[in-house]
Amino acid sequence: MPHPERLLPILLAALLLGLTAGCQKASIDNNEAVRAAVLRHVEARGDLGLADLDIQVVSVKFEGDSSEAEVRFSPKGQPPESGMTMRYQLVREGDAWKVQPRPNAGHAMTPPAGTVAPAEMPPGHPPVTPKPRQ
Numbered sequence: 001m002p003h004p005e006r007l008l009p010i011l012l013a014a015l016l017l018g019l020t021a022g023c024q025k026a027s028i029d030n031n032e033a034v035r036a037a038v039l040r041h042v043e044a045r046g047d048l049g050l051a052d053l054d055i056q057v058v059s060v061k062f063e064g065d066s067s068e069a070e071v072r073f074s075p076k077g078q079p080p081e082s083g084m085t086m087r088y089q090l091v092r093e094g095d096a097w098k099v100q101p102r103p104n105a106g107h108a109m110t111p112p113a114g115t116v117a118p119a120e121m122p123p124g125h126p127p128v129t130p131k132p133r134q
Helices: 004-023 031-045
Strands: 053-063 066-075 084-093 096-099
Touching: 031 053, 031 066, 031 084, 031 096
Parallel strands: none
Antiparallel strands: 053 066, 066 084, 084 096
């Protein structure tokens, strides 16, 4: 039978290892965790039919508690090129990623009623004067 004084350090080491393993952050640095965050974000908007879309994480760059993802949305059954690609900034919240709101999202300026917003012309283009309304 082994001596108890030899087992004690082994048991203490195993206990300490188990405690520290429980305190570590879960690894969420993967495409599946990013895709889940984007799905939650898009579902919360409520203006897209997710059942009709294929959603693919094209690339992700992880940097500590933040990440940047490129995600492709395309109609189901269609080639990926038929859809669009969006970039998302994400931040770690606990054991999950969360999409960060875009600056100025939903805050587009609209001109007052009855006016026309000036279009930006290429450099060197002569000035354009809008026609008066009749």
